[in-house]
Amino acid sequence: MWIYEKKLEYPVKIKKTNPALAKLILTQYGGPDGEIGASLRYLSQRFTMITPQAKATLNDIGTEELAHLEIIGAIVHQLTRDMTPEELKKSGLDAYYVDHGVGIYPANASGDPFTAAYLQSTGDPKVDLYENMAAEEKARITYEYIMRFIDDPDVMDPIRFLREREIVHFQRFGESLMYVQEELANQKVFPIENNPCSNKNCSD
């Protein structure tokens, strides 16, 4: 289960409205390399992960991504305060506004709704960890692309924090992969499970 804490992982206090920037940053809420996809990916993969180290890593990074989702939501929410119709039209957020008003909706920067097709959960511990390392790199580069459009330090500060977290997560998934590879190598010498359809390997 989860427990909610009434605070952000990193503070977000934005003074200047900027719907054009909100439109771009929204992709980290519900886009292909966004935070909800990351969280769902890791929390779903947990069930068939092997080794205590890799299970804990998926569990805890999947949880931290939910905190990142909240930070992105707060950024978009604060960037879209008190918009004038002219501002909206100029920003390109007008189409989103017609569909969602000033609500926070999981979509990418072009407005396409979030889809689970952005992520995989293969049941193979090694394959899933490779996917996750790639996912963290994709999230990092997306943050870097976004940063090119930010001139407000109030926005840059939390975005920089989120980008750095992707680097740490990438590192931890790499270490988890080493534990998994070691475990799989040991299993080859002493096969404990011959049925490829069984998930006995990951339960203990």
Add this chain to the structure above:
Amino acid sequence: MRYEKDFEMEKIMQLDFALVDLGLYLNTHPEDDYALNLYNKIAKKADMCRMNYEKNFGPLCSFRSYCNTNSWNWINNPWPWSEKSNFNLNPA
């Protein structure tokens, strides 16, 4: 402008973040006694700050909170996504 509450919250955020990051590190380095010691030290400090904050400014959690529960303060504004509950770490 930053209030007393913000400075207390910043302390908690800093300590809690250190715990999140150290926790991830310990997941893949569970035998690192130096990191484990550090984790325990920071956890103690974070708990003290949390107690102090919750007693003065209300609950951070809807249960297991240190604050007085004679009235249900959990629903009180502001919520974390509001600009009002936040502050700039590096005021320009």
